[in-house]
Amino acid sequence: MIEEDRKKFEKCHQRYLxxxxxxxxxxxxxxxxxxxxxxxxxxxxTCTDIRPFCEKxxxxxxxxxxxxxxxxxxx
Numbered sequence: 111m112i113e114e115d116r117k118k119f120e121k122c123h124q125r126y127l128x129x130x131x132x133x134x135x136x137x138x139x140x141x142x143x144x145x146x147x148x149x150x151x152x153x154x155x156t157c158t159d160i161r162p163f164c165e166k167x168x169x170x171x172x173x174x175x176x177x178x179x180x181x182x183x184x185x
Contacts, residue, residue: 133155
């Protein structure tokens with residue numbers, strides 16, 4: 111990586127750490143867990159009335175829908 115590219119990445123990283131960016135802008139993350147966390151935060155901010163029909167586990171079995179996502183998180 112050339113020095114100019116490294117400086118651009120560092121500038122972007124510092125803007126991210128200082129939250130000097132538009133939250134709805136495209137984000138690049140090193141790990142899927144970071145992507146998932148960011149997506150969950152954005153969904154919570156923008157989607158206030160989500161009503162899933164059903165949820166399925168990894169075996170494709172239906173899981174009982176959670177009535178309130180926030181209540182589940184706070185427990």
